[in-house]
Amino acid sequence: MKAYLGIDVGSVSTNIVVQDQAGKIHAGLYIRTMGRPIEALLKGLRQVGESLPPDIEIEAAGTTGSGRYLAGVMVNADVIKNEITAHAVAASLLVPDVRTVLEIGGQDSKIIIMRNGIVTDFAMNTVCAAGTGSFLDQQASRLNIPITDFGDLALSSASPVRIAGRCTVFAESDMIHKQQMGHSLQDIINGLCEALVRNYLNNVGKGKEILSPVVFQGGVAANKGIKAAFERFLNLPVIIPEYHNIMGAIGVAQLAGEEVRKTGGTKFKGFHITGLTYKTGSFECGGCPNGCEIAEIYEGDRVIGRWGARCQRWDIIN
């Protein structure tokens, strides 16, 4: 059976999807990037490669996420796409008439407005990352409760405490202050969920026309407390797709499929690359006053990718 491979290398998680032409997911993997994108990707690919039924043949491969270029040269992707487009495609694949996509990931949050299956507007957090997944993660570990329990704890609260959500550090000070005052943990966690949603809607969602159906995806969508807070603030039902945490990978798998239908065949190297060694390095170019920071990746001892230059000096000529 022919299938598409989608890879999303993000700040917090690395996700890999194998989806057939009918849209069925044969593998959907979510692992932590832990600051080592290459290792995470190789580990993920190894797991997916081993778990796939032998009759599955990868016909197209695509990468997205902040590590998309890195992953793209490693697997030789047919398409390297930004995560905004990938998320929009995935949302409209699973909820065809979707008009609003809320996405909160590890270090960024975005809103995508769609009309008739087409993206008409989007926004991404710019100067501030308060209220993204990483912050919730940190607070969970500070309170010593598993992040997976966060949502249930929030739902069990009757009266959320108001937490200042503008800045991550001040939100933390405010939470500590509320703890010392004697508020219950549940109410504080629920308050944090509300603060995050308030900040999102006032910042990323500012001026956007949020219409139903609203799809909420990204790692943070697993948090029931945030979902409930969105529903309270928007006064609309919020849909969380089954594969909410690997939507980027699903989207880019689709896009890769479309690309290969145009080009005729995949460039994907195959799962054997998990046996190769990859290493990265960086240096500052002294060619001109720009002082570009060049990063490069080696497969064995061959350079396969370089980034960060403003001119063609460091382009790789094949």
Next chain:
Amino acid sequence: MPRVTFPHMGESYRSFKMLLNDLGNDVVLPPRPSKRTLDHGVRYSPEFACFPLKILMGTYVETCRLGAEIIVTSGGVGPCRAGHYGQMHKKILQDIGFPVDVVVFEPPRFHPIDFLRNIQKLNPDRLSYRAIWDCIKRAWQKLSALDEAEKLTHVVRPRETVPGATTRAYRKALEWIDRSYTSKEISEAHAAALEAIKSVEQDPERKILKVGIVGEIYVLLEPASNLEIEETLGNLGVEVERSMFLTGWTKDNTGQETHEIITVKDAAMPYIPLCIGGHGRESVGHTVIYAKRGFDGVIQMAPFTCIPEIVARTILTSVSREYGIPVLTFFLDEQTGKAGMSTRLEAFVDLMKRKKWQEPGTGQAAVNI
């Protein structure tokens, strides 16, 4: 000979250098803003001052270390902090041990005497007003040639068949213009420059998007401050039209306002009926005009914490809705990363492509499977 310097704004330094030399000054050329410039700028500027203040601060520290004694800069119109930056920079530079003088040119339309007095400060050779006027005319001619060449690259780059060919031709053309001196030489270099850029091999069949760029003047004119957004867009197959060039801006602020700026103010009238400082009103007016001219999108560039552009941004939401034109805003400062910007630009280009051509990859094709 007094050692004179000025802010770095795109390629305009080539013209200013010639003018100040002609008047008998020793010019200390400002280097292209780099990470080092920003390090100095951030170190000596108030944190919440806007990006242009920081970049200029860094540039001045660099040029003062090279021995600059006089800094020439422009003032401001309307309620915008930038109008005080000349004085602010002077105080800070003197505090950190550079005894510089700052000559601030306010729009001569409103401050004619001040303008002439400033000119005399930069005229150690004691040229007559007539001779000065001739020098200014030649500098203006050079500035126009530089602007025209840059404008042309915005049209050619998205159509080039060899990546980087336009930029290479442009670099060469800049050198020709730079080396020209007499009026005749400048006009020859001007023509040769346009010819060289035009003759870059292009694909006339390529489907091109057209985007207007609006925003605050410094981040529009200095590519080092906007992470070379125009070049990046060109490489993504987007033709860019920038709402502001130094020649246009100078015309509007010296003699009579041009027809163009009056049209822009009219276009902004329903949204912003008065000057709110900086280029807030112009950003709105230009967006309306771009929408009416059938552009595929508009990008607003603003320094972080810039009040006029924050006001404009809020209003652009309704302009975008009423005219059905996508608008993307970037707030820039020393924290802005190129990766984040590229992601947003790529997504914006995808959005415009789909809106225009309903290309596959909309999810439309995916849904139909």
